Amino acid sequence: MPARLPPMSMPTTPLHRCLKLLLAPALVVALAAPTAAPAPSTAATGASTVDAMIDRCFELRRNRPRQALELAEALLADGTLDVERRIKTMSCQGIAAALVGEDARAVAIADRIAQELERHPQLPDEYRMRAVSNLGAILHSAGQVYRAEKAYAETLRIGARIGGKDAVLVQISMLNNIGLIHADYLDSPQAADGYFQQALALARSIEHESSQLLYNFAINRLRLDEREAALRALDEAAKAADEAGSVLVGLRVRSARLMLERDQRLPELIAALEGIRGQQSNLPDPAGEAATLARISVLLDAAGQPAQALASAQDAFAMASQGHNPQETYQALQALIDAHAALGDTRAALEHAARMHRMKLDALRQQRLDMLADLQARNQDAVSQRELERVRYEDRIHSLKEQQSRLLRTAVLALSMLLALAAVAFGLMQRRRHRQLRVVSERDALTGLANRHAATAALNALAVQRSRDDARHVLFLIDIDHFKQINDTHGHHAGDAVLVEMSNRLRTACRPGDLVARWGGEEFLVACADLDPGQAKAIAGRLCEAMAHTLETADGTRAVTVSLGLAPIPFFDVPPEDHLARRWDYALRMADRALYAAKEQRDGWVGYWGARLPDDATAEAVLEYPEAADGIVTVLSSHPREPARLRAQSLREAGAQL
Template identity: 45%
Template sequence: MSTSAQSSHPLLSGLLGLAMLVTLPSSAAAPAEDRAAQVGLCLKIRRDEPVKAVALAHRLLQATDLSIEDELKTLSCLGIAAGLSGEPEQALIAAERMERRVGERPDLTPDLKMRAYSQAGSIYQGAGHIHSAEAAYLRAYEVSSRLDAHDAALVQAATLTNIGLIHADYLDSPDVADEYYRKALAVAATVGLEDPLILHNHALNLISLGRNTEAMAVITQGEAMAKAKQAHAVLDRLHAERAGLWILQGKRTQAKPLLDAAIRSQEASQDFPGLAGSLAKRSILQRQSGDAPGALATARRAWALVDGQPQPQKQREVLLAWMAAHAAMGQSDQALAVGARLHALEMESLKQQRLELLADLQARSESADAQRELEQLRHQAQISALNDDKAQLLRRAGGALLGLLVIAGVGFGLLQRRKNRQLRAVSATDPLTGLRNRRAAGDALQAMAAQRASPGMRHVLFLIDIDHFKKVNDGFGHHAGDDVLVGIADALRALCRPGDVIARWGGEEFLMACPDLTAAQACTVAARLHERLGGARELAPGRAWDLTVSLGFAPFPFFEEGREGWEYAIRLADRALYAAKDRRNAWAGLWGRALPDGTSAANVLEEPESAVRGGHVDLMASYAIERLPKVVMRAA
């Protein structure tokens, strides 16, 4: 779960925390009292005695007469306890089984489904599987629409907050997180919910965005709410954040007593993640006051509280304070060692995200393959029908009267040409979107490649992929997915220039090729496509989807004075797309300079990372990026 303290509202506290399934309603026959007591005990000790809870959960799950409610409760206990006891594989198995069991039981109440999905999301998030966590939270959010308005709003506020935490803690996307926190606050306001925890998370995110004045106002609002609700843990964290902002403003005299009081309270309540963040701020205060050794000791104490824990935001904060303390003492080697820990932390998070991304790409690829096969069958049926028409015309023409032979021949020729045109059009057109299909796009790209680009310019390929498209099909139905694809196609038609090539490249992937662009113009086109193709879309009555896309581009010829064709460029555009998909809702591009001596274009294609590092290929993106993710190349 997040680094934030628990909410004071009973229902929202259950949703934001990891104890939600304790209050699950029972729709089946009541189990034996000892069984119910054991399930309750498992949920009670899963945090304080996780090893015992794991063993108890395994014994309970061996029972053959366990009701579905008790099974979900026990899986919840197992997932949380296993994560805390250092067994993430068991935790993930428990979460996956929870989701599978809910899917197998269509008779479950919406309340039970919602709580199970939300709990599975908490387990995934605790294990660092943030894409799975987000998917589970979105399922909970969808199911919540079937609850009464008040409970639905509480669930939605909690779910939006959890997704915001994922973007803030794991995806380094504070802008996206800010949108989710604002939505959570708006939903909470509709039912009069006042929860200082949401305000705390929102303030923390505003600080990371550098919007300190706005953050201070949110902190003031949250402090007043926390006092009224007697949410002491949240109040302590808000006080610490206020002190942190004062330190940034140079108000050390005001910051110190407030921070000291928060630390004493967090020590007493054993809010260790919150205490770690407060100690990191004390370390900064000590360093600025000239006490570098004290700052170093405080930072080390803070690290001991979060080392090995799923607290990425607090870990980053502590490591930065620790590194700064070493630097203040002139200990450059030690500072670099701490920096290496920070880098390793970021790389481990990226590694896990990429593993999940590859799994998602594989699932989408399989779905796209099935879709292409279906479309090929449709094409074959259309072509067969046209050939039948053609054959029928031949038979009719053969029986025409000799006196009308000339007239019939002229008419037949016209009809035959018309049918041939239709046949060629069907063979070259994607039946859903009306755009060129992959084969026809290849022909158009070949023709574009034959035209020499203007001096200082090159032709540029853009690959565009819809993010989370499988969730559209799964959550809204394939008809909604078709509407999204048609909408993207229409938007591309409106955005393209005369002479541009646009096509449906396969599945949810589109292609756009533009002649005569500089590298700067290609970046401008990528940014415009990224902005115009995304946005909220109503895919069902009263249900919107925030559509985002990722783009990758590369020019052809790829190198200055090079002769690489569009097939070469599309493979490098694919590499850039993978980099953008690694971030999601982003664009990236590769642009070759001069081909280095002793290196072939084929070598660069196999290892573009080396060319980027050597300065022979420029890597451009809508976000800070230093290297390409390692992927298995796809054929053009």
């Protein structure tokens, strides 16, 4: 999250400066997904040596990126690598290029990886998941955050599809990285906090502690002015770093933690930070060392040593500029601004403030241009084109404002006010773009409910969440009775009015955390977490009752009712891992079967609730004839049903298929 430049008139007490430095630093390099992609099976001579060289490239890329680049280039020059090893080598090459500051080269490598993945759709999902996560890490490190977020989202979809602990670990990393994008580039710590909390919940579900994730979460909590929560998270991060032996993260946590100490004198805090800085230099950790130097500069300034504070800030800026470390660069620039201001050098302070402002404007402008390009590619209708033209017009207006701002930089007060206004304008504009994009891609145009695409993504996420032992997640599929007759008799405008009224009633009847979507045509879908059969029955009855209403037409009134089918996720009690019935689409098919049964009488609901699936039965057989599965499926219904007749009918239908 880019640190907002404070007004020059802001108080400069030690406490204010300490808090300001805690909100400015980078939130740790984006967590990388597990880099050990599945090694291709081969009997070719030398394959193990090639794999060892690729693994060595990944070991070198973080601390010795130049050597990693040379090794990757040598491997790719051979020309005999198969597609999986070639993509893996390019992944190492791309991240190393970004770390040495060759952003254009890194983006070109990312484009080649994307082309390879598109040309080879047969690659296993486990391999593709890691390849796409590395693609996102390259783009993220090179500043292409919009494309990086799309790659991370694709990684989450693949992980949700394949399941398993490795997929959950990748999902944790991707959620963390998306949180960093929202915090660092979109100026949205609230949204970032949601992604960090999702990542932490997944990590705790598999008893996995990530010190980097906890550190990112803590720093973001400080941005939200939640100091106590941040302190707890920093303490957890320190413990996790000690247990994992992660010296780099441990030192960063200690550096941040010291800035919140209120019971130590300034000389003691400075000495402690100098010790941490020395250890970071030995690792090496240039980004962490730059952040610590900037914090030392603030404390030296507060201790009445502005000359030493300036020297420390200059060292921090030089260290942060060695790599692609935008947030550490912002932090160092802020320390330089404060140090020059304390020495009375207003001109130098203004120059550094303008430089930091330009960096942030450039980053936001690139993000907005990427969003515009994606919108233009996906929205070709006239309304979208007009919206794009309006955004371009706003860009031209903003360019004119920037020209005016350069004429006003001679006055300190005018500059600070302009920077503050620009920061607020960019934040509001970015949030508006984000909302508009979400509405275009995730909302049904008529009803305003989530569309099928958004509902599918939400169901993928819901399916990997564990439910309580005595409950399951439940799908409700709802269909409007005699909807075709309404359209044919009263016209499509009446049908649209019914759909809008039904969506409003459905939204009011559901809980805030429930998924409510228009599934297609006159069908709606509701998904609720953690329900037992009794709760599912009560909700089904409430939904049917809430959606029933009277339609006023020119020809008089007409009663409008719905039929509903429900089924749980997973459908059977404790199905095996990777079993068909564990997936949400199996539950959806069961809910559709139940809806078909409810349509026999209409204005009511039917539910199928699976017990444990016997070894001699198949999920597909139960799906075809659920009411014949005595002892396997419990039939729930709002209307009295004839179990013996329906079971006999199902058995006759099953026999007819043999």
